[in-house]
Amino acid sequence: MIQLEIYIAGVMLVSLIIYMLTGGADFGGGVWDLFATGERAKDQRELITHALAPIWEANHVWLIVIVVLLFVAFPVAFASIGTALHIPLTLMLIGIVLRGTAFVFRTYDDQSETTHLRWSRLFAIASIITPIMLGVTLGAVASGTIHVDVETGIVETDFISSWFALFPFAIGVFTLTLCALLAAVYLTLETDNSELQEDFRIRALVAAVSVGVMAGISFLLSAEGAPTIRKGLGNSVWSVPFHLLTGAVAIWAIWAIWKRHYSLARVLAPIQVTLIIFGWGLAQYPHIVSPNLTFSNTAASKSVLQPVLIIVVIGAVIVIPAFWYLYTVFKGRDDQTGSLIEQDKTNN
Amino acid sequence: MSDLLAARAQMAMSLAFHIIFASIGIAMPLLMVIAEGLWLKTKDETYLTLAKRWSKGTAIMFAVGAVSGTVLSFELGLLWPTFMAYAGPIIGMPFSLEGLAFFIEAIFLGIYLYGWNRVPKTVHWLAGVMVLLGGMMSGIFVVTANAWMNTPTGFTIEDGKAVNIDPIAAMLNPSSFSQALHMTIAAFLAVGFAVAGIHAYFLRRDPQNEFHRKAFAIALCVGGIFALLQPISGDISAKRLAKHQPIKLAAMEAQWETERGAPLRIGGIPDEEAEVTRYAIEIPKALSFLVHFDLNAEIKGLKDFPPENRPPVAIVHYAFQIMVGCGIVMIIAGILGGWLAWRHKGLPIKSWYLRFVTICTPLGFIAIEAGWTVTEVGRQPWVIYNIMRTADAVTPMPHLIVPFIGFTVLYIFLSIIVVILLRRQIFIYD
Ligand code: HDD
Ligand code: HEM
Ligand code: HEM
Numbered sequence: 001m002i003q004l005e006i007y008i009a010g011v012m013l014v015s016l017i018i019y020m021l022t023g024g025a026d027f028g029g030g031v032w033d034l035f036a037t038g039e040r041a042k043d044q045r046e047l048i049t050h051a052l053a054p055i056w057e058a059n060h061v062w063l064i065v066i067v068v069l070l071f072v073a074f075p076v077a078f079a080s081i082g083t084a085l086h087i088p089l090t091l092m093l094i095g096i097v098l099r100g101t102a103f104v105f106r107t108y109d110d111q112s113e114t115t116h117l118r119w120s121r122l123f124a125i126a127s128i129i130t131p132i133m134l135g136v137t138l139g140a141v142a143s144g145t146i147h148v149d150v151e152t153g154i155v156e157t158d159f160i161s162s163w164f165a166l167f168p169f170a171i172g173v174f175t176l177t178l179c180a181l182l183a184a185v186y187l188t189l190e191t192d193n194s195e196l197q198e199d200f201r202i203r204a205l206v207a208a209v210s211v212g213v214m215a216g217i218s219f220l221l222s223a224e225g226a227p228t229i230r231k232g233l234g235n236s237v238w239s240v241p242f243h244l245l246t247g248a249v250a251i252w253a254i255w256a257i258w259k260r261h262y263s264l265a266r267v268l269a270p271i272q273v274t275l276i277i278f279g280w281g282l283a284q285y286p287h288i289v290s291p292n293l294t295f296s297n298t299a300a301s302k303s304v305l306q307p308v309l310i311i312v313v314i315g316a317v318i319v320i321p322a323f324w325y326l327y328t329v330f331k332g333r334d335d336q337t338g339s340l341i342e343q344d345k346t347n348n
Numbered sequence: 349m350s351d352l353l354a355a356r357a358q359m360a361m362s363l364a365f366h367i368i369f370a371s372i373g374i375a376m377p378l379l380m381v382i383a384e385g386l387w388l389k390t391k392d393e394t395y396l397t398l399a400k401r402w403s404k405g406t407a408i409m410f411a412v413g414a415v416s417g418t419v420l421s422f423e424l425g426l427l428w429p430t431f432m433a434y435a436g437p438i439i440g441m442p443f444s445l446e447g448l449a450f451f452i453e454a455i456f457l458g459i460y461l462y463g464w465n466r467v468p469k470t471v472h473w474l475a476g477v478m479v480l481l482g483g484m485m486s487g488i489f490v491v492t493a494n495a496w497m498n499t500p501t502g503f504t505i506e507d508g509k510a511v512n513i514d515p516i517a518a519m520l521n522p523s524s525f526s527q528a529l530h531m532t533i534a535a536f537l538a539v540g541f542a543v544a545g546i547h548a549y550f551l552r553r554d555p556q557n558e559f560h561r562k563a564f565a566i567a568l569c570v571g572g573i574f575a576l577l578q579p580i581s582g583d584i585s586a587k588r589l590a591k592h593q594p595i596k597l598a599a600m601e602a603q604w605e606t607e608r609g610a611p612l613r614i615g616g617i618p619d620e621e622a623e624v625t626r627y628a629i630e631i632p633k634a635l636s637f638l639v640h641f642d643l644n645a646e647i648k649g650l651k652d653f654p655p656e657n658r659p660p661v662a663i664v665h666y667a668f669q670i671m672v673g674c675g676i677v678m679i680i681a682g683i684l685g686g687w688l689a690w691r692h693k694g695l696p697i698k699s700w701y702l703r704f705v706t707i708c709t710p711l712g713f714i715a716i717e718a719g720w721t722v723t724e725v726g727r728q729p730w731v732i733y734n735i736m737r738t739a740d741a742v743t744p745m746p747h748l749i750v751p752f753i754g755f756t757v758l759y760i761f762l763s764i765i766v767v768i769l770l771r772r773q774i775f776i777y778d
Contacts (some may be wrong), residue, residue, distance in 0.1 A: 058454040060414065065447050067421045071432050072440025079433035082425025086745045089426060093419050094758060100415040101762055104408055108769050153433050159745055300437035303513050308444050315448040322455045329459060329466050 004309060005299035008073040009288070011312050012066050013281040019062035020277060021182065021270050024175075026052050026059060028183025030099065030127020031176065032203055033120055043196055045120060048183075051190045052103070058326060060100070072308055074298040076153045077288045081137070083155045084146045088136045088163050095130030098122055128176060135175030139168030142280070143226040144290040150297050167218070167225025174214035178273050181207035185253075185269040188262040197262070204257045204265065212250060215276070228290045229283045238282065246275040352739055354748035355427045358755060360724070362420055364717055365759045369413030371716060373453070374487045374532065375539035375570075376406040377480035380460075382566050384473050394558050398566075400464065402543075405773050407461050412762060414454070419755070427748075431731050431741035434510060438503055439493040441515035446489035453482030487535065488528040495523035498723070499592045500732050526588045527723075530581045533574050534719065538712025540571025541678055545709030546774065548702040555697050565695055568705065571712075572682030578675055583638065590639045593733060594648040595657065596726035599664040601635055602628065603649045609633040610647035615669065618661045623651060625665075659728040667721035674715035681708050 029048040036044040071078035082089065106119035140146065140163035147156040162168075184204035188197050222230040253268035286294045299305065349357070380402045387395035421443075424432050456478035463472060496502075502518030503510040544567035550560045589597040597603075602618040602625040603610055612635045616628025636645040650658055681704055688696035731738040 058451065058458055060418070061447065061450045061454055064418060064421055064450060067425075068440070068443045068447050071425060071436035072444060073437070075433045075436035078425050078436060079429035082422070082429045082432070083743055083745060086426050086743065086751075089422055090751050090754075093422055094754065096418055097415045097758060097762070100411050101765070104411040105765055105769060108404065108408055108773065110772065153430075155744070300440070301511070301513055304437040304440060304515055307441060307515050311441075311444045311448065315451070318448065319451045319455070322452065326455050326458050329463055 003296060003299070004302060004305040005073055005295050007309055008069055008305060008312075009281075009285075009295050011309075012069050013278070015062045015065045015069070017274050017277050019059070019066065020175075020178065020273055022059035023062060024131065024179040024273070025182040025186050027099075027127045027131045027176075028179035028181070028207075029187070030124045031180045032183055032187070032200070034124035034128065035203070038199070040196060040199060043193070044199060047187060047191050047196060049103075049107070051187060058323065060096075069308070069312075073300050073305055074288055074293075074295070075300060076148070076150070076298045077293050079153055080146060080148045080155050080289055080293065081141065084157050084159065084162050085137050085140055086159055088133045088140070088168075092130055092133035092137065095126045095133060097126075099126035099130055102126060131175045131179050132169075132172035135172035136163050136168040138175070138280075139163070139171030139226070140165075141289050142171070142229045142284055143167055144228045144287075146289050146292075148289065148292045150292055165225060167221045170214065170218045170221050170225075174211070174218050177207055177210040177214050178276070181211050181269055182273060185257065185262070185265050188257075189266055201257060201260065201262075204269075205254065208250070208254045208257060208269075211272075226290075228287065229280070231283075239279075242275070242279055242282075246272065246279060249275060349749050349752075351746060351748045352742050354752045355742045356738065358748065358752040359423060359427055361752070361756055361759065362416065362423055363720065363724075365763075366413065366416040366420055367716055367720060368713055369409050369416060370487060371535035371538055371713070372406065372409040373413045374483040374535040376402060376409070377460075377476055377483055378536060379539070379543060379566055379570060380406065381473065381476040381480055382570075383562070384476060386562075386566075388469060388473060394562055397559060398563055401773070402563075403461055405770055408766060408769055408773075410457060412766060416759075426745075426751075427743055428731065428741045429743050431736060434736060435496075435732060438500075438510060438513050438515065438518045439496050441519045442489040442492045446486050446493075449482050449485035449489060451482075453479055453486060456482065484532060487532060491528045491531045492519050492521070492524040494723070495527045496521045497731065498527075498727055498733050499523040500735055505735075522592055523588060526581065526585045530578070530585050530719075533578050533581055534712070534716050537571055537574035537578055537678065538716055540567050540569075540574060541681070541705070541708045541712045542710070543567035544571050545706045548705040549709075551697055552699060552702045552706070561695055561697070564697075564705075568682075568685055568696075571678065571708075572685055575675070575678040575682040579679070582672075582675070586639055590647070593726070595650065595653050596659065596664070596722075597639070598648055598650045598652075599659050599661045599726050600668040600722060601647075602661055602665040603635070603647055604651050606646065606649040606652050608636065608646050609644045610635040612638065613665075616665070618665050620661050657729065659726050664722055664726045667718040667725070671715045671718040671722060674711040674718070678708055678711055678715075681705055 029052050033045055033048050102119045102123035106116060106123060109115050109119060145157060145162040149156060181204060184200045184207050187200040188204065191197055249268055249272045253265055253272050256265040256268055288295050288298055380399050383395045383399040387399060456475040459467060459475040460479055496518050499522045501521040502514040504512045544564055547560045547564040547567060551564055601613055602616055604623050611630035611632050613625060613628035613630055616625045618625045633643040636647055637643050650661065684701065685696045688698060688701060727733055729737050731741045
């Protein structure tokens with residue numbers, strides 16, 4: 001019988017995947033905002049803003065779900081991560097704050113060229129810091145360098161060495177490239193303007209290749225940087241077919257972008273990201289913070305986990321249809337293509 | 349500054365910042381839903397404009413509330429890992445439910461803010477109602493978690509570890525009801541008066557402006573009604589304190605001696621060395637009466653508790669006075685407004701009254717900050733009352749002064765921008 005905590009860990013992994021597919025793409029939007037170039041730079045920015053506006057708040061709640069489940073179900077792991085990774089997490093938080101606020105401030109501040117650009121810059125830079133630091137955190141958790149006394153919960157590692165290393169930063173950049181890929185692929189479908197579409201096609205291709213490169217680098221670095229994960233990724237029965245599958249989807253996605261099959265790419269890129277995160281989750285199992293903390297030795301008691309799972313189920317029943325409604329309201333491309341910001345201006 | 353002090357300062361600063369935006373997130377949807385409902389009913393376009401303009405201000409506030417809340421959920425682990433390792437599973441129930449409430453709030457807020465032309469009118473209004481419910485539930489759940497820190501229940505201790513955890517009993521601890529009630533009312537009250545105050549300011553310049561008249565009417569009704577309810581719920585809180593946290597009550601009232609027929613003190617300077625309170629105006633036996641409905645009931649004094657278990661008396665006492673003082677001013681504003689409206693059969697827009705309401709603009713928020721200071725500082729030196737000391741909960745991380753300064757600077761920057769943008773939103777239309 002599967003232990004309750006594994007279900008919770010599964011929910012956390014799924015939340016992380018959804019966070020990457022939705023919130024991650026929002027970060028990617030920031031990346032492309034920074035790299036908006038050429039004569040259509042302004043249109044590119046506007047498209048990005050338009051695509052993000054209504055849903056970024058909701059996307060962002062997935063991260064909170066992960067945090068809450070972590071401290072409810074695996075309190076010692078939460079405490080250890082908060083202690084050993086204080087610095088990258090703090091940097092990530094600053095990124096989250098600046099990103100979220102710069103985005104609304106840009107919409108509601110005066111619409112002069114300079115002000116707008118200033119907020120865009122801040123938004124973009126914060127959008128880059130945040131996923132890198134998220135990746136660094138995950139990389140450090142996977143690296144097996146955070147030593148914790150399971151009995152007392154005392155962290156025996158210092159506050160720097162576990163994350164200030166090549167492997168975590170490689171994962172950080174890897175995460176960023178995934179965000180950029182998702183954003184570029186989604187954006188090809190957010191516009192009817194074929195030139196803009198072409199802009200984001202090129203960007204998607206660049207991102208897809210970068211993802212491949214970073215995946216390779218991360219794998220190479222993991223030999224030294226994260227031996228347990230490497231064992232999981234390299235030697236177990238499921239790993240070879242899993243790698244092949246991920247690789248195949250990745251190549252198929254690049255092909256689809258190349259051939260301008262945007263709707264297909266829109267399906268494949270998220271699948272690729274899902275497989276990557278899922279593979280990481282499997283390789284990480286049974287450790288939540290390797291090497292000492294596992295899901296079972298940090299799990300809260302059954303009397304805690306059971307009600308949480310019930311809430312998760314009730315939550316899913318309420319939240320999924322609501323999300324679906326939100327997306328259908330805003331992602332129908334048939335009605336006005338004029339951007340929401342445009343509308344906002346006229347309302348003013 | 350010691351690391352413990354830096355951690356406390358950072359937590360307090362982050363919460364003090366978040367609570368403003370959270371209160372707005374709870375209460376603005378009510379104002380918007382009322383305005384939009386009136387539009388649906390009367391077809392008067394002014395109400396629609398009103399709802400739309402309020403919703404723009406709310407969009408800015410909500411974004412800041414959401415990110416500052418995210419910071420808080422991480423800070424629990426970044427600053428208080430020992431506390432969270434102990435308490436996380438026990439108070440996980442309200443936090444999980446809160447996550448659910450956030451989803452509801454954020455999803456429907458997306459529809460509400462950006463869906464004016466995309467969904468049918470009634471659906472749009474209902475989305476507003478969902479935002480309201482989501483916001484209220486978020487606030488209520490998170491406050492029950494805080495209530496648990498005041499009156500921890502739902503577990504037993506074996507070898508220093510919490511076992512036999514009952515998350516539901518923990519959530520329904522003795523403080524939950526009174527704190528959640530008091531906080532929710534506080535949010536409506538503070539936001540009602542803040543909005544009424546802003547529109548009162550414009551009405552003094554332009555008394556016939558339909559837009560400001562309608563806005564003022566709605567906001568003043570909300571603020572006034574909740575102002576009258578607040579002392580009742582405050583009294584419920586005080587009675588609960590007398591039973592469960594007598595030392596906090598004693599600090600609030602700067603009551604050193606245990607005595608029968610204790611007086612209510614207004615003002616005064618508590619001297620923690622000499623263990624007396626000087627220069628206070630004392631209303632004889634009033635405290636005993638308020639807390640127990642009995643002029644001669646016994647009230648516990650601070651001297652009953654060892655000094656190392658006492659909270660900083662002066663801060664708690666002053667904060668309590670400030671909260672109640674602000675509350676009384678707003679109650680007077682509410683009653684006067686009702687009386688003027690009844691006398692003149694219309695909107696109370698006498699110039700002196702508008703000036704009075706304008707002065708009330710910040711009072712609700714000041715009271716909220718003061719009230720939380722009472723609750724949190726009054727619980728010291730404990731982070732979990734009588735179970736875990738704050739000093740034992742803090743992270744071993746050194747140099748905490750750095751993130752404290754960093755977040756302080758960041759939040760000051762955000763506050764300035766928010767004020768500038770709101771001014772723009774308000775003035776653009778006039
Ligand atoms: C608009 C804001 C506001 C106003 C006008 C008042 N309060 Fe308040 N008060 C709060 C806002 C608040 C608060 C910020 O919301 C607190 C902090 C924690 C809580 O649950 O509510 C609080 C806490 C708080 C506590 C401490 C509860 C605890 O430690 O758990 C007491 C005893 C009172 N209040 C009593 C009163 C009384 C007798 C008032 C008379 C008018 C009053 N409050 C007005
Ligand atoms: C669920 C809600 C809350 C939780 C879990 C919580 C938790 C904490 C923790 C862990 C601390 C540090 C320990 C301490 O110094 O007491 C703290 C301190 C503090 N919190 Fe809360 N808090 C909550 C709500 C609030 C709110 C809404 C405010 C108000 C704005 C607030 C104001 C403060 C203050 C002022 C301190 C510093 C106390 C001191 O320095 O003596 N708290 N809180
Ligand atoms: C330790 C204490 C707290 C934590 C960890 C916390 C956490 C959070 C988080 C993560 C969010 C963002 C949700 C989103 O993205 O939509 C948020 C927003 C919110 N919080 Fe807090 N919070 C705390 C204290 C409080 C208190 C005391 C209240 C009560 C009044 C409150 C009421 C709200 C509300 C109504 C929102 C909705 C967003 C908004 O309207 O701005 N929170 N909080």
